[in-house]
Amino acid sequence: MATAQARAAPAGDDAAFRALLEIADDCLILGHRLSEWCGHAPSLEEDLALANMGLDLLGQARALYAHLGEIEGKGRSEDDLAFLRRERDYVNCLLVERKNGDFAVTMARQLYFAAFMQPFWRAVAATSTDAALAGIAAKAEKEMAYHLRHAGEWVIRLGDGTEESAARMQAAVDELHRYTGEMFLASPARARAIADGLLPDAGSLRPEWERTIATVFAEADLTAPEVRSAQKGGRDGIHGEDMGHLLAELQFMQRAYPGQAW
Amino acid sequence: MTSTEHATPLWEVFIRPRNGLHHRHVGSLHAADSALALQAARDVYTRRGEGNSIWVVRSSEIAASDPSFAEPMFEPADDKIYRHPTFYDIPDEVGHM
Amino acid sequence: MYSQGLIGADSSTTESEEFLALFQARIDREEKIEPNDPMPEGYRRTLVRQIGQHAHSEIVGMLPEGNWITRAPSLRRKIALLAKVQDEGGHGLYLYSAAETLGVSREQMTAELLSGKAKYSSIFNYPTLTWADIGAIGWLVDGAAIMNQIPLCRCSYGPYARAMIRVCKEESFHQRQGYEIMMALARGSDEQKEMAQDALNRWWWPSLMMFGPHDSESAHGEQSMAWKIKRFSNDELRQKFITATVPQAEFIGLTVPDPELKWNEETKLYDHGEIDWAEFKAVVSGNGMMNRDRIRDRTKAHDDGAWVREAALAHAAKRAARQPIPQEAAE
Numbered sequence: 156m157a158t159a160q161a162r163a164a165p166a167g168d169d170a171a172f173r174a175l176l177e178i179a180d181d182c183l184i185l186g187h188r189l190s191e192w193c194g195h196a197p198s199l200e201e202d203l204a205l206a207n208m209g210l211d212l213l214g215q216a217r218a219l220y221a222h223l224g225e226i227e228g229k230g231r232s233e234d235d236l237a238f239l240r241r242e243r244d245y246v247n248c249l250l251v252e253r254k255n256g257d258f259a260v261t262m263a264r265q266l267y268f269a270a271f272m273q274p275f276w277r278a279v280a281a282t283s284t285d286a287a288l289a290g291i292a293a294k295a296e297k298e299m300a301y302h303l304r305h306a307g308e309w310v311i312r313l314g315d316g317t318e319e320s321a322a323r324m325q326a327a328v329d330e331l332h333r334y335t336g337e338m339f340l341a342s343p344a345r346a347r348a349i350a351d352g353l354l355p356d357a358g359s360l361r362p363e364w365e366r367t368i369a370t371v372f373a374e375a376d377l378t379a380p381e382v383r384s385a386q387k388g389g390r391d392g393i394h395g396e397d398m399g400h401l402l403a404e405l406q407f408m409q410r411a412y413p414g415q416a417w
Numbered sequence: 418m419t420s421t422e423h424a425t426p427l428w429e430v431f432i433r434p435r436n437g438l439h440h441r442h443v444g445s446l447h448a449a450d451s452a453l454a455l456q457a458a459r460d461v462y463t464r465r466g467e468g469n470s471i472w473v474v475r476s477s478e479i480a481a482s483d484p485s486f487a488e489p490m491f492e493p494a495d496d497k498i499y500r501h502p503t504f505y506d507i508p509d510e511v512g513h514m
Numbered sequence: 515m516y517s518q519g520l521i522g523a524d525s526s527t528t529e530s531e532e533f534l535a536l537f538q539a540r541i542d543r544e545e546k547i548e549p550n551d552p553m554p555e556g557y558r559r560t561l562v563r564q565i566g567q568h569a570h571s572e573i574v575g576m577l578p579e580g581n582w583i584t585r586a587p588s589l590r591r592k593i594a595l596l597a598k599v600q601d602e603g604g605h606g607l608y609l610y611s612a613a614e615t616l617g618v619s620r621e622q623m624t625a626e627l628l629s630g631k632a633k634y635s636s637i638f639n640y641p642t643l644t645w646a647d648i649g650a651i652g653w654l655v656d657g658a659a660i661m662n663q664i665p666l667c668r669c670s671y672g673p674y675a676r677a678m679i680r681v682c683k684e685e686s687f688h689q690r691q692g693y694e695i696m697m698a699l700a701r702g703s704d705e706q707k708e709m710a711q712d713a714l715n716r717w718w719w720p721s722l723m724m725f726g727p728h729d730s731e732s733a734h735g736e737q738s739m740a741w742k743i744k745r746f747s748n749d750e751l752r753q754k755f756i757t758a759t760v761p762q763a764e765f766i767g768l769t770v771p772d773p774e775l776k777w778n779e780e781t782k783l784y785d786h787g788e789i790d791w792a793e794f795k796a797v798v799s800g801n802g803m804m805n806r807d808r809i810r811d812r813t814k815a816h817d818d819g820a821w822v823r824e825a826a827l828a829h830a831a832k833r834a835a836r837q838p839i840p841q842e843a844a845e
Contacts (some may be wrong), residue, residue: 187584192585193603193813207600216589316824405585
């Protein structure tokens with residue numbers, strides 16, 4: 156998007172903006188999805204847990220959007236970035252926008268995402284040339300380590316619980332596995348950010364992710380489905396149809412009452 | 418609906434605010450097992466940085482003294498004043514002891 | 515967030531005069547009553563009902579505000595609202611735990627809520643129509659709740675008092691959160707001001723109803739006061755709330771929707787118009803606009819979650835069977 160025509164501007168910053176926007180959007184959209192559970196979870200205890208994790212992700216999104224605003228240098232605030240873009244300009248991966256479904260779907264989504272993001276943030280904290288980003292990463296890594304633990308425990312219990320829960324958990328895994336590959340792909344901007352040392356290569360983290368998932372699935376008695384054609388498109392702004400409805404809610408106030416302070 | 422449902426066990430939660438202090442009872446919650454109870458305790462009772470260590474104990478595992486036997490249990494200790502330092506007269510000149 | 519205390523509580527007791535007098539003497543000495551202590555059955559029943567209603571109010575109270583989490587106008591507001599509604603869930607949990615010390619299970623209490631047998635605060639049966647309603651709820655409903663809950667921190671029943679201390683500590687940001695929202699609106703565009711005034715107009719009277727019927731109409735107030743389950747009367751608390759809130763409305767240029775509201779220099783209190791008690795009774799007895807929706811939503815969450823709770827129990831049983839020595843023993 157911002158590669159050819161932006162020669163005048165430092166290309167590295169454009170790529171950095173676009174690459175980090177992918178991560179910020181992942182956090183925002185998954186945080187938003189988790190917030191939809193509030194008041195409707197399977198138990199009070201889990202209601203609080205899901206809200207905690209939503210808050211972690213929304214907090215990470217805020218930190219990233221604020222940082223993106225600085226990188227871009229055009230005075231866009233965290234809210235401008237979070238609320239005032241067209242659907243085609245959101246570059247989150249498809250996994251995070253998938254609907255909550257039942258608790259098994261939400262836990263599968265949590266497991267898949269956290270099993271990737273924890274090592275990802277750990278690598279960012281250790282290697283990124285961007286000190287502010289490394290700071291965000293160090294905090295986020297701990298949060299995602301907890302998400303991983305929490306989701307892993309639940310996936311094990313649901314997979315190896317009752318007949319019904321095992322069927323639901325396997326169905327959730329079957330449904331979502333096809334969306335996981337997108338997390339490891341590098342968009343052109345991401346490839347540039349990797350070359351610049353801003354971000355680690357997500358692809359290199361795949362073996363660790365595979366091991367984590369395999370360990371949980373072994374204990375949960377789940378089978379990872381064979382994925383013939385992995386789904387992707389989110390990084391290019393091509394989203395599932397549920398995304399538009401998510402954004403309609405997310406953006407409602409900003410669209411209905413433009414330019415006002417809240 | 419709930420009459421057919423099995424009750425999820427109750428757990429008592431103890432939190433140590435920081436190293437050097439005792440774990441202290443803060444409340445209870447429901448969880449199917451100890452791992453879930455620990456996670457729930459973290460999510461319910463430490464959202465404002467209340468601690469750095471959690472214990473959970475199944476409420477049914479706690480043995481408690483009988484309140485109707487509280488007088489024989491605890492009142493005899495009230496008048497054993499010789500267990501306290503002020504019971505003993507030591508001249509001031511001896512200094513702090 | 516709030517107990518609409520004692521709707522239909524039965525505090526009759528059958529214990530001997532001597533037993534009741536000894537119990538009252540303990541209460542009068544400000545001794546706390548703890549779970550296994552001997553207590554009149556009426557005391558226990560009143561507490562179970564009051565704490566249960568209070569817990570249900572917290573849980574049902576998550577729904578009207580939860581209605582706006584996904585539509586909050588900024589990330590800052592979204593996070594604050596999610597954290598606040600989450601707190602209400604936590605408060606419900608603390609309160610259910612306190613009630614459980616009296617020998618009633620959370621499952622029983624939930625069944626009573628869903629069957630309509632147990633009541634909850636009528637305020638949550640009104641719909642949240644605009645973002646300003648989130649401000650109004652935080653400011654007025656939480657404000658009213660705090661008035662009621664602070665004295666409950668000194669309630670005679672230990673577990674309830676301890677739960678209330680935790681609740682009050684956590685709720686200290688809730689009302690500020692709401693007032694800040696209202697302040698931003700009142701200082702904003704004409705459209706925003708109008709939204710704020712409209713929300714105040716709709717939430718003011720229901721907030722006053724939260725304190726319950728007039729003292730003269732409150733059947734069980736006296737016994738609860740004697741037992742120190744309740745420490746101020748409904749009318750005292752309502753008056754305190756009005757006195758605290760009216761200047762806050764004036765400060766941000768909003769008008770309290772009561773033409774009869776007037777400062778009384780003699781009593782140092784506001785005289786105010788009469789509450790529409792017919793509306794109150796209708797909402798309490800299940801005929802508010804949102805009563806059925808609230809119970810439908812709670813029932814759905816409960817029913818949809820049943821297989822999850824069953825799975826966790828089944829897994830725990832399998833694990834226990836596989837591993838006869840519990841892992842806790844090794845720690």
